[in-house]
Amino acid sequence: MRTIITQKIKQTVTFKSQLLAWSQQFREVVFLDSNDYQQKYSSYDCVLAVDAFTSIKTDHHNAFEDLKQYQQQTKDWLFGYLAYDLKNDTEALQSKNFDGLDFPDLFFFQPKKLFLLKGDEVSIHYLRMCDDEIDFDFEEILTYRQPTTDNRQPKIEQRISKESYIAKVTEMLSHIHRGDIYEANFCMEFYAENAKIDSLDIYQKLNNISHPPFAAYFKNNHQYLLCASPERYLRKEDNKVISQPIKGTAKRYTDEILDLKAKTDLAQNPKERSENIMIVDLVRNDLSHTATKGSVEVEELCGIYSFEQVHQMISTVISTVDNVTSPIEILRTTFPMGSMTGAPKISAMKIIEELEETKRGLYSGAVGYFTPTNDFDFNVVIRSILYNAENEYLSFSVGSAITSQAVPELEYEECLLKAKAMFEVLK
Template identity: 65%
Template sequence: MRTIKKLSFSLNENLKTSLLLWAQQFDEVVWMDSNNYSQKHATYQAILAVDAFTAIKTDAHNAFDKLKDYQHSTADWIFGYMTYDLKNDVEKLNSNNFDGLGFPDLYYFQPKKIFLFTENSVEMHYLNMVADEIDNDFRTISEINQHPEEPVHQKNIKISIRTSKDNYLQKVEEVLEHIKRGDIYEVNICQEFYAEDAEINPLEAFIQLNRISKPPFSVFLKLNNIFALSASPERYLKKTGTTVISQPIKGTAKRLKNKKKDIEMAQQLAKDPKERSENIMITDLVRNDLSRIAEKGSVSVEELCAIYTFEQVHQMISTVTCSVSQNTSSVEILRNTFPMGSMTGAPKISAMQIIEETEDAKRGLYSGAIGYFTPTGDFDFNVVIRSILYNSSTKYVSFSVGGAITINSVPEKEYEECLLKAKAMREVLHTIL
């Protein structure tokens, strides 16, 4: 039973920092922030969930069945993540590449305390607690806001690249051979940047990354020794009632300081035949995935190849929607569409097999999803890209970047796009290559 209290309220940057500072006393924290980015399908401006009452973590074996049982038994809000490697539970696939992070494949928790922020209010949902505790917590948070702590700044970290440039270029050439043979049409190939024996301040790193990027699907996740600091611009999947939407990203162009040239860059991206081809192929894949669980004839493309502008880059995004039966399980919707098509390729299974053969590191949480379920079975998940992942026990820090390879790909340009996507993470970590 949850105690619920609602207040008229406006969320500002100082209070966001205070909430995050207050949350660090708990072992389990999820902070999700839209950064006031204007988006048609937003429900909340921000969400904070802390302190596990119950939790589930498991490897990929039968992971979706275990999640389904957990969601059904709690019948409550649950927050957490699914790694990319849950693909092995969906299809007959495996993950044998090097894993430096060692995160569980799936990890969710039922929080004792939840804060749901909309534009003009906050709703606090406390589990098995009295209203006085809500008032006391909110007073404490407000006092932190009046006396913010000095941030602890990052030390320089020496980052290594698991795949050398020459090796990456060779891998792209090999993938192009697969495309020429007709094995696949498109595949997302990624590479890992990492540091061992690295000590970072996860909260300070997240605040800096979020300040640089201001994305609509930003997440700070702390699960004991596991941290994800995500500046994701991409939604994987959202369910509201019987409506499901997916918003795959394919197509990237850099921002320019000159306003006129920056607008021209976005217009150039909108017309680029290679970028449009990438996006349309993945949009078609997402349509196919959704058709498995959709009401007949309900899958539609709301937006095709629309241009969205973020702090670091312009992106090409499509929006695909469908209707589902009220009897369709939320977890079954995820199972039938996971992993996100933008991070795999087409055809999906062949692309995932080639990814495993080509890449040098296990993806883990990278290109997986972080999000939540509501008590009624609605959900919202991002795609874990533009994210720093950290295991504080092993002192291993990692971020990965990638891009779609199609028949028209030029290996050197694909490598340059990877470096563009890595820029914000490298800047936050003050990296030395």
């Protein structure tokens, strides 16, 4: 049973900062922030879960079944992530590329302490705790000050050179022209060895220059995710499932006329629209595996949304599921998300594995939570920095969708645009 108390908040921005700083004393932390971005589907403005009462950590083998049993046994709030390489659990695939981060393929925990912020109220849910502990912690949070620390600027290196990138995209285009695939998301890694950073400070800098709707700070002992994602993977509320894939990116400008032109050009760009529509078709197919008959709909096609760094083309696909459908089955039949794989999905993932040089791991996976009533909400892990403090390895990856109309040099420039924010905060 959870003890639940609601408190009024005077300065929500300050409170969120204090809450996140206070959370650093715990081994397990998930902090999710919508940054007040206006969106149709949202339950909370900010969520913090800390301190595992129970947890599950595993590689890809039988991972979704293990998670299903764990979720059914706890019947409680669960927070954690699904790494991209869980694809090997759902299909006859493998991941043999280099992995400098060494994160588990799946990790979830049942938090002892949970904070759900909406408007000027925070609902505090403690597991098997007394009221006095909640009051004590709340007062401590309100007076908490983040300690100042130093960052050592990491030396960022590029796993795939520009020349190699162009050659690999050219090879991917040959697969498309042969009819092996229609589209694939090709990614490359930037990394630093012997990196020593203040993860909280870097996350805050990344979030402050991006203000995305699906920001996430994750900590599991010495493993960190600093995420400024604009993309939702999948959400379930009651019997409704919502997927919002992103395909299509344009640079933002300080000049209003140029910025409006970039937004209009993106909306009318036939290549970007075709990328998005291909993935919408893939998502419709994925959702149909668990949807009630005739319930899969495209609620919005190729909508244009603006963020601090870029304009994005986003579609919304919805479906209805039966009450008896397991939330884990909905995730299993749609994972990994189509926007990070390609079409046809399995063929695209095989070609991606051949051409990429780094195991994706948590990058292009998903971070989120389950509620006690079988609802869930997960982002797509992009625009993110991953860090293993134990082996001092730092990594961030970027990618773009390759279709028959792709120009390798322009795809490379799109990757650099997406990497800009990570480079900026690590300087």
